[in-house]
Amino acid sequence: MGTSTRNKGQSGHTPLVPSWLEEGGDDGREGQNAGEIKAIPPDGDINRFTGPRGTFTKYISGGGRDGSSMRKSVSQYVSRSLGGSSRATTRLGSARNSTARLYNVLNSLSRNGGINEVAHQLSINNLEGLSASSFFTKIASFVCPDGGPNDEGMARTAYFDAIAENQMLYEKKIEELTAQDCMSILQKYMSKVIMEHIKNDIANKIIILPNDINEISRIEGSVEQLIQQSVADACAEVQQNNLQMTNTKAEQITDSIYKKTYEILEGQGE
Template identity: 35%
Template sequence: MGTSNAFGGAGGGTPLIPSWLDDAAGGSGALAPSPGNNGDGANGDDGGEPSPNTPVPDAPAPRKTTPAPGASDRFTSARTNFSKFSRSGGNDQKSLGRAASNYVSKSVGGARQAARRMGSSRTSGAGLVNFLNSASFNGAREALRSLNLDGLAGRPIEQVFAGLADFICPAGGSIDEGIARDAFIETIADLANAGVTNIDQLEAGQIQTVFELYVTHTIEARICNDIGTKILTLPSDVQEVQRVQMQLRDFIQRGVSDAVNASGVNIQSLSPNQVTGFVDQIYEAAFEALQTIGEGMAK
């Protein structure tokens, strides 16, 4: 269930946001806009070039900080409720709701923090959307040529996606990178059932579908690694575990779909520069939706 890079679950004292995560994610700025001159004179200048006689100070070196550890018991409630949900064979929807809402609000410190923890997944999600948009406008052959993957042109869509894996989500040693890559592989397996079969004829709705599948798989894997790994690593009833997994996946996909639809954005219309901010926005909104839906289910 979730990522194949399973581990024993996050410890309560683990920092909410590991110090290396933003660097690994390419320093996405959409979640934390940086202050400074906006070019319109709002900071007391006219936004133009500095005078050649005016010394320009060196940028200060980034300050290294040690992230504060989280509360030691912050995963307890989410894990307890997820365990109840699992033991019910997927029937205890209230426990699933409590697990999800507690996970977002208490275990990881809110939707914004939860989104920041999806570092590699956000980066890979943006790369996936940019490739799909390029393929829809310029044709798959040209999109692949731009990545030096000409040899994949004309092949079935599953083979094309498999060949894209090293570009979209390079293999790495961290759990975060493993989640992004495994979710991409699971997305490939879903393409046919989702009706996405021809990469040369991608429509806006299909691009949204692929993106939603990918985000769903990454969030599912993140939650399972944090609060579900110890519970489901060695199932006694495979069919029961499959039911639990489908219930969880459907729940997450509902939150992701709600987030994408609420944004009102046509993904196909986004420029490459806009995609990163959109992906960050969707991850945060999806976690917000999961918390809200979970709270409603828990009543």
């Protein structure tokens, strides 16, 4: 599972929310005056990743059989390493913008005649009859633009994994997707985004310690199942409507879902 290259994990010195991930635009500079230099956020607690990493390593070392260790580590990760659900959401960086763009497309597709609206919106012709998997691959550069930062790489990895692992996308034409299908796609992507960040921040040893490839899959599967259920519960709690969608509205809704998901994950350690 996963195609991105794992790094050594975040340093505790890294600010809880680096300046380039602050609110306001894709690059965090929107709203600043020309020539204004944004203050560099103070370093985070050097030990803030230690506890969650240790607990997660214990979970992996035990073959993934101690679910309480896994839930505790994820809870500590949100509360201690990321500073709570709001900061955790902001820290997703590029994935927030990508999720909003995907949500906007899916919201259009879920309505009658939505395929024509999407074709016009993205300037793509001949969508009818295209398999759903081909369509989402086709719009990948729109949803997850290329870039250098690590968070953009994680957003793209999450997107392509969400497509590859969704068999329904290979079996249906784009015009056959239902509103429920579209919500399933959104939830799958959001789950993958959070999973990618967890693997890069506290779960690097998931691909080092286990001796059996099946054990790795089982361990990852258990963590992802927890995340997917949390995302589904969050979606059920965040009110959405069928009004004309705007970029701002899409960002507000998807940010609300991420924040609620992190709140649910944080509560897993109680």
